Amino acid sequence: MDGEGAQAELIARIEALEGRLEGFIQQGLTERIARLEDALTLVTDVERYQPLQRLLKTGKLREADEETVRVILQEAGTPDREDLPPDAIRQFPCSVLRVIDRLWTTYTGGRFGFSVQLQLYQAVGGTLESALAQDAATLNRLGERVGWRQNDQWKTLEQARHDLDDPVGCYPVVWWDSPYGAKMVNYFLIRLFTCDL
Numbered sequence: 041m042d043g044e045g046a047q048a049e050l051i052a053r054i055e056a057l058e059g060r061l062e063g064f065i066q067q068g069l070t071e072r073i074a075r076l077e078d079a080l081t082l083v084t085d086v087e088r089y090q091p092l093q094r095l096l097k098t099g100k101l102r103e104a105d106e107e108t109v110r111v112i113l114q115e116a117g118t119p120d121r122e123d124l125p126p127d128a129i130r131q132f133p134c135s136v137l138r139v140i141d142r143l144w145t146t147y148t149g150g151r152f153g154f155s156v157q158l159q160l161y162q163a164v165g166g167t168l169e170s171a172l173a174q175d176a177a178t179l180n181r182l183g184e185r186v187g188w189r190q191n192d193q194w195k196t197l198e199q200a201r202h203d204l205d206d207p208v209g210c211y212p213v214v215w216w217d218s219p220y221g222a223k224m225v226n227y228f229l230i231r232l233f234t235c236d237l
Contacts, residue, residue: 096147102202108212122219126227134235152211155237160209171229186210
């Protein structure tokens, strides 16, 4: 009886381990599928993303920042930032944001990108709720954290050096300079949350 009990316990433990292993495999597959979908978006739309990839690969951050805006506006079907209202960002394709973010994070060693900015927003206390409430204090803290604010003032785009040594998370920055101000920034942060960047 003792041997049978030990054998039954061993079988139960093996089955439990098999279940856990299957869960890990499934989680890994889900992550792999998401990465492959992003890669497929890049491959199937090389013309759209290749200029951004080339600029980031060669370290031309200022030009890559401008190209990021061009890609976003092209996807939105509008020629310039003034014609893109914050409400349009609510439905902006997550796949485009993910590809742009992946390019930025890959070619800057994880220093820059939308996901980095979202993580820093959260690090200064930002949440989906604070973005929905358009909390200026949280945006100010983010601005200070990424170097967009100095001496209680927002910097101008001309002050951006576009250097790899700049504060983590400060790029892309051109996109954030919207004629709609903080409202656009908050709506964009909301979209980053809902896209799960």
